[in-house]
Amino acid sequence: MSDFNWKFLRVVLSWQGLFTVIITNCLLILNLAIKPTIAQNGQDCWLSSKATQEKENLRLLALKGNKEAENRYQKLLKQHTQELKTCRSQTWPQTQAIWLRLYPCDIEPGAVDQIMDRIVNQGYNQVYLEVFYDGRVLLPAATNSTVWPAVVRLPGAEKFDLLALAIKKGQQRGLKVYAWMFTTNFGYTYAQRTDRQSAIARNGKNQTSLSVVEDSSQVFIDPYNTQAKTDYYRMVQQVIRRRPDGILFDYVRYPRQTGIDSIATKVHDLWLFTPATQEVLFSRAKNAKGLELIRRFLTRGYVSAGDIAEIDKRYPQEDEPLWEGRIPARKQKSLPSPEEKQRVLQLDLWLLSVAHAMQGIVDFITLASYPAKQQGIPAGAVFFPEGNQALGQGYDSRLQPWDKFPSTLEWHPMSYANCGNASCIVAQVQQVLKMAQPGTKVIPALAGKWGESISNRPPLEVQMQALRQLSPQIKGVSHFAYSWQHPEHDGERKSCNVR
Numbered sequence: 001m002s003d004f005n006w007k008f009l010r011v012v013l014s015w016q017g018l019f020t021v022i023i024t025n026c027l028l029i030l031n032l033a034i035k036p037t038i039a040q041n042g043q044d045c046w047l048s049s050k051a052t053q054e055k056e057n058l059r060l061l062a063l064k065g066n067k068e069a070e071n072r073y074q075k076l077l078k079q080h081t082q083e084l085k086t087c088r089s090q091t092w093p094q095t096q097a098i099w100l101r102l103y104p105c106d107i108e109p110g111a112v113d114q115i116m117d118r119i120v121n122q123g124y125n126q127v128y129l130e131v132f133y134d135g136r137v138l139l140p141a142a143t144n145s146t147v148w149p150a151v152v153r154l155p156g157a158e159k160f161d162l163l164a165l166a167i168k169k170g171q172q173r174g175l176k177v178y179a180w181m182f183t184t185n186f187g188y189t190y191a192q193r194t195d196r197q198s199a200i201a202r203n204g205k206n207q208t209s210l211s212v213v214e215d216s217s218q219v220f221i222d223p224y225n226t227q228a229k230t231d232y233y234r235m236v237q238q239v240i241r242r243r244p245d246g247i248l249f250d251y252v253r254y255p256r257q258t259g260i261d262s263i264a265t266k267v268h269d270l271w272l273f274t275p276a277t278q279e280v281l282f283s284r285a286k287n288a289k290g291l292e293l294i295r296r297f298l299t300r301g302y303v304s305a306g307d308i309a310e311i312d313k314r315y316p317q318e319d320e321p322l323w324e325g326r327i328p329a330r331k332q333k334s335l336p337s338p339e340e341k342q343r344v345l346q347l348d349l350w351l352l353s354v355a356h357a358m359q360g361i362v363d364f365i366t367l368a369s370y371p372a373k374q375q376g377i378p379a380g381a382v383f384f385p386e387g388n389q390a391l392g393q394g395y396d397s398r399l400q401p402w403d404k405f406p407s408t409l410e411w412h413p414m415s416y417a418n419c420g421n422a423s424c425i426v427a428q429v430q431q432v433l434k435m436a437q438p439g440t441k442v443i444p445a446l447a448g449k450w451g452e453s454i455s456n457r458p459p460l461e462v463q464m465q466a467l468r469q470l471s472p473q474i475k476g477v478s479h480f481a482y483s484w485q486h487p488e489h490d491g492e493r494k495s496c497n498v499r
Helices: 003-034 048-064 066-089 111-121 164-172 194-199 226-240 274-283 288-300 305-314 338-368 369-375 423-435 460-468 489-493
Strands: 095-100 127-131 176-182 246-251 379-383 394-395 410-413 445-447 477-481
Touching: 003 274, 048 111, 066 111, 095 111, 111 164, 111 489, 127 164, 127 226, 127 477, 164 176, 176 226, 194 274, 226 246, 226 338, 226 369, 246 410, 274 288, 274 338, 288 305, 288 338, 305 338, 338 369, 410 423, 410 460, 423 460, 445 460, 460 477
Parallel strands: 095 127, 095 477, 127 176, 176 246, 246 379, 379 410, 445 477
Antiparallel strands: none
C-alpha cells in the first residue's frame, strides 16, 4: 500500500477515534440526564436520598401556593410512579405492601401526600390502609350510617372523607390501596350498645371477650348472629363504594387468651353460648337422639353413660345419635360397652362443637367478602399460621380455621414468629404454602424494620432474603407497619392542632 494510503487511513482512524469519544461523552451526558432516581441496592426500588429530598421540597413549596413548584411536583410524581412500576416488575417481590393507620390529624393539607410519598420512596407499590379498627370506621362522620363512630370527629370536618382521599392520593402515585378491616372484633363501642348485647360472643362461663383479653378495645361477636352480620355487611358496602383496590379482613377469629386458657380443651371454653350460635348448632342434629345429646353436652360439658342409656330408651325407634358430619362406626359382632359408647360419643360431640365454632368464622368471612366479589375487587384474609392448631385433644383458643378459608381469597399469613432469626418465620410460611390449594395467592406479612432488628426480629432485608429463597410461589410480601418504619412521624400525627 502506498504512503498516501497509509496516511489517509491514519487520518480516518484518528477521526473515528475522536468521533467515538464524542459519541461516548454524549451518551454519558444523556444517560445522566435520564438516569432513574431509583437506587438498586440492598433495599431494592428505594428512591435515592437526593430525589426524595427534591420531591419533599417541591411538596412544601406547592403547599405554600407556588404554582411552578406544584407543576414540577406533579411531574415528579408521574416520573416516580413509572420508575417504581418498572422496578417492581423486574424485582422480587413484584408486590411489596405496607400496613398504614391514619389519624384525624391526617386531614391537614398535604399530610396524606407526605405519607404516600414516603411509602413510594421506600419501594412499596401497595398500601393496606386500616379502615375499621378499635370500634371506629374511616368514613365521614356526616354520612356514616354504620353503628360505629367515625375515626375523624373534629368540629368542622364532619364531611371530610379521609378514606376516599387516601385511596385517591395513593392511586395517583401508582399505589394500590387496600382497605384493611377488623372482622369479628367489633370493638368496645359496639359492646356499649344496649340493643346489641345478644350479638356479643359468650363462652360457657358467661364471659365476653372483655373478661379474657387484656386489650379492652377488643370485643368479639357471635359470627352466627344476624344483627352482627347485617351491621358488618352494611359497613363493608360503604367502604367498597370508595373503590379501594382490594379489601383485607383481619381478626377473623375468636379471642386470643393467655396461660392455660390459651388452649380450649372443653366445651365451656368455646364461644358457643349465645342464642344464634346455639340455634344453628341444634339444627345440625339429624335425629332426636342427636339433638338431646348435643343439648346435654352443651349444658353440662359432658354426657354420661346414664344419659346415653336414658336417651336410647326415650327414642327406641332410632338407632345411633346423628348430627352433621357424624358417621357411626360399622356395627360390630359384639356391642360396645356403655363406657366405650360414652367415650366415642363424647369425643364426637367435642369435635362437633369445635367444628361448629370454626364454621361460624368461615361463614362470616364468606359473607363479609361478598360485596367486594360483586364489584370484582380482590379480597383477602389475614391470619396467624398457628391460629388453627390442634394441641392434643385441645385447640388454639383463637379457633382460626384459615385452612378452610376460600382459595378465592388472598391468604395473608402474619408470619410474626420470634426466635431471633428468620428460620421460624420461614417455617410458618412453609406451613401455609403446604396447606394452600393450587392457585391460592399467599402474601406473607412480616413484622420488622429496615436496617435494624426490632423486638428480637431480624431486619426486614434478612427476613425478605430468607423468603425469597423459599418459594417462587410467593410474589408478594407485606410489612407491618408504617409506624415501625417511621415511629417519629407516626407519633407526631397522633397529636396536632388541625387548622
